[in-house]
Amino acid sequence: MNVKAIMLILMACAVSAPASGQGFAGLGSDAGGFEMPRPGPFDFPADHGPHPTFRIEWWYVTANLTAADGTEYGAQWTLFRNALAPHEAGGWASPQVWLAHAALTTATQHLAAEKLARGGIGQAGVTAEPFGAWIDDWELSDHMAARGEGFAFDLALHATGPIVAQGDGGYSVKSAAGQASRYYSQPFYAASGEVELDGKHVPVTGTAWMDREWSSQPLAADQTGWDWFSLSFDDGARLMGFRLRGATDFVSATWIGADGRPEPLPPGALRLTPLRSTTVAGREVPVEWRLELPAKELDITTRALNDHAWNALSVPYWEGPIRALGSHPGRGYLEMTGYGGTK
Amino acid sequence: MTGPMIALSALLSHWARHRVQAALLLIGLALATALLTGVQAINAEARASYDRAASALSQDKLPRLVAERITVADYVALRRAGWPVSPVIEGEALIGGQTLRLIGIEPLTLPSGVAPDIGLAGDPTGFLTGKVILSAEALNDPRVRPAELPPGVALTDIGVAAGILGPEISYLLLTGDRPAPPGYALIHPATTDLSQLTESFHLNLAAFGYLAFGVGLFIVHSAIGLAFEQRRGMFRTLRALGLSARALTGLLLAELLVFALVAGAAGVVLGWLIAGALLPDVAATLRGLYGAEVGSGLTLRPVWWLSGLGIAVLGMLASAGQSLWRLGRLPVLAPAQPRAWGRESARAMRGQALAGVGLIGAAAGLLAVRGLWAGFGVLAGLLLGGALMLPLLMAALTRAGQRLPDTWARLDAGDVFINEQLALRRGLAPGDRVEQGVIAGIYPDYGNPMPQVILSWDRHRALYPLPVLRYALITDIPAAEIRAAFPRVVVEDRAAIRKASVAVFERTFAVTAALNVLTLGVAALAMFASLLTLSSRRLPQVAPVWAMGLTRGRLAQLEFLRTLALAALIYGLALPLGLALAWVLLAVVNVEAFGWRLPMLLFPGDWLRLGMLSLLAAGLAAALPVHRLARIAPAELLKVFAHER
Incomplete structure (x- = not known):
C-alpha cells in the first residue's frame, strides 16, 4: 500500500496541529466525536499519559548538545498519537496510530528517521506512571533514545526546574477566533549521554525541552504552516513563541523566568521577522530571524546551526538547533512547516 | 482500367472459379493464426495475472520469518528489540459466500510500495x-471494495484477518537487510516466484502453438501451390501480353496480402474464441499445479490484432515464397510447360533432401553442445530436417529413464540425496560432495525450479538447529481423526494431495487433448489441401492410363489405395521422427530450460491408435479428390491431350 498516502493524512492532522485552530468557533463542538480542550488545571501524573478521546497529541523533545571538543549537536525525539476514532481498544482493534520522528543535526549533517506503529498491541504507547513513551526500540522516559540510518543517540534527561503550563494555565489559544489546545512544557531538562554518527560514539551534555500538547481540531483552511521557537537563554530564562501563517498571521508566546514562572504574552507582543532565507530541498526557507519582545527588552537574531536541517520524511519540514545572538544570547530549536506548498 | 488492374482482375477471377481452393487458403491461414494467437493469448493472460499478483502482493517478494508459533507478543517483542518485521495473518476464509485466500497485512510497518496501493x-x-x-472478486459483503488484486485473493487489515482466522501470526515479513532472529527460520522469496514455476508449462503451450502454426502453413502452401499450378496458362498469357515478371509477382503479392489480412482477422477472432474456451481449464491447471491464480476472463487486447495480422502476413509470405520465387525465375513461355514446373520442383526436392541431411547432421552435432539454445537448435534441425527428408530419419534415439538406486540406508550414515536440478546445475554425480554431505543418489524432481537436498533427520538437526515446522507421519489413522484429536495442528493428507494432483494433471491433459484434436484437425485439412493439389497435377499422368482402357472407377480405386499406402509409409517414417523429437524435448530442451528431466516412456498402443487415425484422416482427405476422379467428365481427360499438357 501507499504508506505515504496514510502518512500525509495522519500528518496533516498531527504535525499541523500546533497550527490548529479550526477557524470558526461554531464548528468546534464536535470534531467527529472527539473531545475538545477546555481550560482548567492539569491532572498529573495522568496527563503525562495519552488522551485517546482527543484526535491528536504529541511528546516532543529537542536537545541542544555539546561535545567535549565544543562541537555542537541537536537531537529531536518526537512521538505523535493520532486517533482514528475517539476511544482506545485492546489488540489490533485499537484506532490509535503512532508516528515518530528522530533526527540528529551537526553543522554539516542532518539525519532523520521515521517510525509508524499502531496502538493496542504494545508496539508503541505511553504510560503516565512511571512515565514512559516508546515506539519499537525508540524510548523516552528518564532518557531518550532513538536510532536511524547512520545515527543514534541515548541521552539521560534530568529536570532542573518545574513543568510549565503554556497559555492560560495550559489552555493555549491558537487563533484569533479562540481555537486552542492543552499545552504544557518541561523546558528545564539537563541532558547527558552520547550521540552516534557514522559509527562514531561521542559523549555530549546540554539542555533539552519537552513539549506536550493535545487537541482535536484540524488546521484552518487559510493556515499554511507555522514557525515555532523554543529558546533557552544563558541567564536561565526561556521563551516559547510561534507564528501561524494564514490570511492574517497569529503570533503567541510565553516568557518563562529562570525560576520557571510562566508569563503568557498577549497576541502580537512578540515580533518575528525573517532576515535571510536559503534554498533547502528546493524550497525557500527563512533560516535567520529577528525576534523582538520590547516588554523584556529582548532583541535577538537567531541563526541555524545547519541551514539544511530538513526532515526529508514522508511529510517534510525544517527542524533544527539554533543559536540566539544579541540582547539575550542562548540556544534553542526552530521548527518551520508549510514552506514550498507542504502543509 | 489500366493494364495492371486488368491483370489483377484476371488473376482474381481464378478464385471466383475455385471457391474450395480460396476457402482452403483462408481456412488454413486463419486456423494457423488462430491457434498461435490463441495460445499466445492464454500465455499472455496468465503472465499478466502473475504480474498483477507480483505487483499487488509484492510482500511475496520479501523474505519471511516463520516459527512453530508466532504470537502478537512475539511480534511486539521483535519490534521493540529493533527488528524490521511486519506481521501477516493469512489463510482460507469464507467471505461473501466465496472461499478466498485472505491476507491480513499491517500497513504501517510495511515499507512504502511493498503492499498494493490499498486505494x-x-x-x-x-x-x-x-x-x-479489498478483492477483485465480486463478493456479497458490504466491506468488500474492488481492487487490482489477483483472483481468489482478499486483502485486509491484520485486525480483520485475526478476527476471522484467529490471532496467531502466519509469518513475519523481514523488511530490512537483517538475518533471522534466534528461533525463527528465514524463507527466501524465490520459492514463490510464479512466473519461474510456470515457465515450463507456458513453453510447452507455446510450442504447441508454433506446431499448429507450422501445420496450418502447410495447408496454405498447398493451396497456393495449387492456385499457381492452375494459373500457369494465365501467367503465360499475361506475360505474353507484356506484363513484366516483376509486375506479375507484385500483383500476386498484393493478392496474397489481401488473403493474409482477411484470414488473419478471422484467425484473431477465432484464436480469441479458442483461448476463451481453453482458459478456464488452463487456469484450473495452473492453480492446481502451482497455486497460481489466473483469471478466467479474457480481454481482446489491441496488440493481438497487430501480432495476429503480422503473423498471418509473415506466414503467407513464407508459404508462398517458394511459388513466387519459382515463378519469377521461369522464362516467359516456360510456365505453360508442365515439365518445366516439374523440373523446378524436382530440383527443389533434391535440394531439400540435401538440406535435410545437413540439418539433421547439424542437429546431431549440436547434441554434444550444452545449453538451452543448442537444445532448441537440435529440435529445429530435427523438425525441419525430418520434414525435408523423412526417409533418412530412422534412428531410434530412445533412452531409458534413470532410476534412483535403492540407497536409503546411506542416508542414515550421513550421506545425502540431491535433486536433478542441483546435479545438473553444479555438474555433480553420486560420490561427489555438497555442503551437507556425500551424494548417495540423484532423484528426479518434476516441476521444481530450485535445487534441493534430502538428508537424514539427525544430519539436518546437526547442520540446521531450526524450529521444526512440519512432521511426516506414516499411519493407518485417517486424517480426519488426527484433525479431530489435534485441532490446532494443520494436517495434510498425502493420499488426498496425491488424489488432487492426479485430478489436476488430468485437467492438464484435457487441455493438451483439446489442442491435440485441433492440431490433428488442421493436419487433416492440410492433407486434404495437398491431395487436391496433387489430384489436379496428376491429371496429365492419369489421362494416358485412362486412355489405355482403365475405367475411371478403377483409377479412382487405385488412387485411393495409393493415398492410403502413402499415408501408411509416411506414418512409418514420422513415428521415429516424433519419438526423436520427444526425446530431444525431454532429455535436452527440458533439462537445459528447467533443470529437470522426465523419463521417456513409450506407448505402442497409442502409436497404433494414431496409425489408424492417420489412415482414417488420409482416407477422408482423399475421398473428395477420388470421388471427383471417378466422376470426371471424359472430356476433361481428353483435354490433357488436346492442350498437350
Missing part, C-alpha cells in the same frame, strides 16, 4: 479500522 487515497482510516476488505 485509500480515499480511506486509510477505513482500512486500518477494519471496515475494508
Whole structure:
C-alpha cells in the first residue's frame, strides 16, 4: 500500500496541529466525536499519559548538545498519537496510530528517521506512571533514545526546574477566533549521554525541552504552516513563541523566568521577522530571524546551526538547533512547516 | 482500367472459379493464426495475472520469518528489540459466500510500495479500522471494495484477518537487510516466484502453438501451390501480353496480402474464441499445479490484432515464397510447360533432401553442445530436417529413464540425496560432495525450479538447529481423526494431495487433448489441401492410363489405395521422427530450460491408435479428390491431350 498516502493524512492532522485552530468557533463542538480542550488545571501524573478521546497529541523533545571538543549537536525525539476514532481498544482493534520522528543535526549533517506503529498491541504507547513513551526500540522516559540510518543517540534527561503550563494555565489559544489546545512544557531538562554518527560514539551534555500538547481540531483552511521557537537563554530564562501563517498571521508566546514562572504574552507582543532565507530541498526557507519582545527588552537574531536541517520524511519540514545572538544570547530549536506548498 | 488492374482482375477471377481452393487458403491461414494467437493469448493472460499478483502482493517478494508459533507478543517483542518485521495473518476464509485466500497485512510497518496501493487515497482510516476488505472478486459483503488484486485473493487489515482466522501470526515479513532472529527460520522469496514455476508449462503451450502454426502453413502452401499450378496458362498469357515478371509477382503479392489480412482477422477472432474456451481449464491447471491464480476472463487486447495480422502476413509470405520465387525465375513461355514446373520442383526436392541431411547432421552435432539454445537448435534441425527428408530419419534415439538406486540406508550414515536440478546445475554425480554431505543418489524432481537436498533427520538437526515446522507421519489413522484429536495442528493428507494432483494433471491433459484434436484437425485439412493439389497435377499422368482402357472407377480405386499406402509409409517414417523429437524435448530442451528431466516412456498402443487415425484422416482427405476422379467428365481427360499438357 501507499504508506505515504496514510502518512500525509495522519500528518496533516498531527504535525499541523500546533497550527490548529479550526477557524470558526461554531464548528468546534464536535470534531467527529472527539473531545475538545477546555481550560482548567492539569491532572498529573495522568496527563503525562495519552488522551485517546482527543484526535491528536504529541511528546516532543529537542536537545541542544555539546561535545567535549565544543562541537555542537541537536537531537529531536518526537512521538505523535493520532486517533482514528475517539476511544482506545485492546489488540489490533485499537484506532490509535503512532508516528515518530528522530533526527540528529551537526553543522554539516542532518539525519532523520521515521517510525509508524499502531496502538493496542504494545508496539508503541505511553504510560503516565512511571512515565514512559516508546515506539519499537525508540524510548523516552528518564532518557531518550532513538536510532536511524547512520545515527543514534541515548541521552539521560534530568529536570532542573518545574513543568510549565503554556497559555492560560495550559489552555493555549491558537487563533484569533479562540481555537486552542492543552499545552504544557518541561523546558528545564539537563541532558547527558552520547550521540552516534557514522559509527562514531561521542559523549555530549546540554539542555533539552519537552513539549506536550493535545487537541482535536484540524488546521484552518487559510493556515499554511507555522514557525515555532523554543529558546533557552544563558541567564536561565526561556521563551516559547510561534507564528501561524494564514490570511492574517497569529503570533503567541510565553516568557518563562529562570525560576520557571510562566508569563503568557498577549497576541502580537512578540515580533518575528525573517532576515535571510536559503534554498533547502528546493524550497525557500527563512533560516535567520529577528525576534523582538520590547516588554523584556529582548532583541535577538537567531541563526541555524545547519541551514539544511530538513526532515526529508514522508511529510517534510525544517527542524533544527539554533543559536540566539544579541540582547539575550542562548540556544534553542526552530521548527518551520508549510514552506514550498507542504502543509 | 489500366493494364495492371486488368491483370489483377484476371488473376482474381481464378478464385471466383475455385471457391474450395480460396476457402482452403483462408481456412488454413486463419486456423494457423488462430491457434498461435490463441495460445499466445492464454500465455499472455496468465503472465499478466502473475504480474498483477507480483505487483499487488509484492510482500511475496520479501523474505519471511516463520516459527512453530508466532504470537502478537512475539511480534511486539521483535519490534521493540529493533527488528524490521511486519506481521501477516493469512489463510482460507469464507467471505461473501466465496472461499478466498485472505491476507491480513499491517500497513504501517510495511515499507512504502511493498503492499498494493490499498486505494485509500480515499480511506486509510477505513482500512486500518477494519471496515475494508479489498478483492477483485465480486463478493456479497458490504466491506468488500474492488481492487487490482489477483483472483481468489482478499486483502485486509491484520485486525480483520485475526478476527476471522484467529490471532496467531502466519509469518513475519523481514523488511530490512537483517538475518533471522534466534528461533525463527528465514524463507527466501524465490520459492514463490510464479512466473519461474510456470515457465515450463507456458513453453510447452507455446510450442504447441508454433506446431499448429507450422501445420496450418502447410495447408496454405498447398493451396497456393495449387492456385499457381492452375494459373500457369494465365501467367503465360499475361506475360505474353507484356506484363513484366516483376509486375506479375507484385500483383500476386498484393493478392496474397489481401488473403493474409482477411484470414488473419478471422484467425484473431477465432484464436480469441479458442483461448476463451481453453482458459478456464488452463487456469484450473495452473492453480492446481502451482497455486497460481489466473483469471478466467479474457480481454481482446489491441496488440493481438497487430501480432495476429503480422503473423498471418509473415506466414503467407513464407508459404508462398517458394511459388513466387519459382515463378519469377521461369522464362516467359516456360510456365505453360508442365515439365518445366516439374523440373523446378524436382530440383527443389533434391535440394531439400540435401538440406535435410545437413540439418539433421547439424542437429546431431549440436547434441554434444550444452545449453538451452543448442537444445532448441537440435529440435529445429530435427523438425525441419525430418520434414525435408523423412526417409533418412530412422534412428531410434530412445533412452531409458534413470532410476534412483535403492540407497536409503546411506542416508542414515550421513550421506545425502540431491535433486536433478542441483546435479545438473553444479555438474555433480553420486560420490561427489555438497555442503551437507556425500551424494548417495540423484532423484528426479518434476516441476521444481530450485535445487534441493534430502538428508537424514539427525544430519539436518546437526547442520540446521531450526524450529521444526512440519512432521511426516506414516499411519493407518485417517486424517480426519488426527484433525479431530489435534485441532490446532494443520494436517495434510498425502493420499488426498496425491488424489488432487492426479485430478489436476488430468485437467492438464484435457487441455493438451483439446489442442491435440485441433492440431490433428488442421493436419487433416492440410492433407486434404495437398491431395487436391496433387489430384489436379496428376491429371496429365492419369489421362494416358485412362486412355489405355482403365475405367475411371478403377483409377479412382487405385488412387485411393495409393493415398492410403502413402499415408501408411509416411506414418512409418514420422513415428521415429516424433519419438526423436520427444526425446530431444525431454532429455535436452527440458533439462537445459528447467533443470529437470522426465523419463521417456513409450506407448505402442497409442502409436497404433494414431496409425489408424492417420489412415482414417488420409482416407477422408482423399475421398473428395477420388470421388471427383471417378466422376470426371471424359472430356476433361481428353483435354490433357488436346492442350498437350
